[in-house]
Amino acid sequence: MTTRFGYTLMTEQSGPKQLVQYARAAEDVGFDFEVSSDHYSPWLAAQGHAPYAWSVLGAVAQATERVELMTYVTCPIQRYHPAVVAQKAATMQLLSDGRFTLGLGSGENLNEHITGEGWLPVAQRQDMLEEAMQIIRELHTGELVTWDGDYFRVDSARIWDAPDAKVPLAVAVSGDASIKRFAPLADHLIAVEPESDLVQGWKDARRDADLGVDTRSIGQIPVCWDHSRDAAIERAHEQFRWFGLGWSVNADLPTTAGFAGASQFVTPDDVAQAIPCGPDVDAIVAAVQPYWEAGFTDIALVQIGDEGQQRFLDEAAGPILQALRSAVA
Template identity: 75%
Template sequence: MTRFGYTLMTEQSGPKDLVRYAVSAEQAGFDFEVSSDHYFPWLASQGHAPYAWSVLGAVAHATERVELMTYVTCPTIRYHPAVVAQKAATLQILADGRFTLGVGTGENLNEHVVGKGWPTVARRLEMLREAIQIIRELHTGELVDWKGEHFEVDSARIWDVPEVPVPIAAAVSGDRSVEAFAPLADHLIAVEPKKDLVDAWHDARRATGLPGDARVIGQIPICWDRDRDAAVERAHDQFRWFAGGWAVNADLPTTMGFDGATQFVRPEDTAESIPCGPDLDAIVEAVSEYWKAGFTDIALVQVGGDAQDAFFAEAAEPLLDKLRSAAQ
């Protein structure tokens, strides 16, 4: 059965509001919750970027049932993989085994802040592959020394190791990333409903003797509002960056860059890629592309920090009912 999640969008809400929304999402019946991990918002109009790991620690205590996930964290530049291993282990303990570590190669927008430059795609893939290996080693609880091509670990040990191992989900976008991460990660993360990508992931895992039934976790923005015009305006104001595609989004370094790159994106362009307004059936139709492509888990992003309370009060539960009915 397809599982539906809620996105804690750190770029559009402050930390206390995010914890409150997490509780509301659990009460509305969402199966899991994912959190972005940003140092910057995509656009200045979004206006937020709290530290995701502090938020998730609070969410772990404020919720009881929903699974939690980073979607995604980059364990290679802004964070050293040894530090990610420690905080992922700690969060798994706080969440009583409900946490999955979602990782990816990152975006220049967030990683440039530590002044280490922005590597090429090929190098970022190599770095993430090595980072996952280091995290796996440290999660054994054993003393680890590591000297690789990109990272060093000197006599490190995770002292608080969770009883439930931390699953790792890796974000992939094409053949190179599938080849790199299918043998290493437990689950697949992708942001486009591409069946060939999902099939390639399962095939790559089976070829190495791993189970072929890994979870496939996707994400889709929606902009529910009673007023469609207001929804389109809000989506354009805060989410027009989405039209650039990830090849562009990964490389731009600042919110000003995203503002300039999207200055000619029209509201109607945004509405073509993001379902906007009160029509729940239109949202279901957009989401259905993911389960048709083989996604097992689909997280919704409700656009607009100020639009969350109304979404939970009026739309979340009937939307979940429609989604579950359609996905059967």
């Protein structure tokens, strides 16, 4: 399967009109797909944005023609009821003429606590995610659905505008337990670490469930391109120093102040070691390479910061894509 390279619409660092502009430019420069975060808050106040991802995606579907679109990721268990997520995803699939994939995950406290319902342990959230995915699948049939489950109720609901082709589901996993649970329910794998065991485990779990193994494994990696390496490091440290805290920390922190406190001892040198910063295209290729070597089929780049984002798309994205595709070939 050909390795595809994507562009990330970072709703935490750009306003809605800018994101649509970047989406169009990313398609023009040659990215294969585009993923959008789905946040209520940025991680750090310095990022400064959090528009509603689904409105942005609807506009992006009309501003683009070719690129596939995806949420990376939506949590369908607290801030959104799964029946509402099913409706949104079906509408996006129609607006994009079949280019949409619904990426799902068990959520982050940062975004979900806003409903005032508390923050549940990860095991319970994964139970809820499994049930939510089943509800979404049922509703995407276009049939009338009533559901009385352990966590959710659905009363005589129907997606009236359902696409003929089902909406592909992708799900974020982190280990064997989540793979075994979700591989039979989703079409594609999402992971943020270039671990071949995740990709192989996903294929094995789908094979054990008598499902096709020719699915996509979708990863994501931050970069901070700039003509000045020092400026790139400064921007990455200001806006992305939370990145190295790890999922177990990131999922549970409730506020931007919490992320600022947890990352206060992360230095610019720490960030520069973890994220390729500056104009060196070869360094970016080297950082991305572990993903395709681990078997990932789709790899989305995050260009850090709204400042210089258009310049990245105008000047750097094309050469970076060319270098990546040459390295994979």
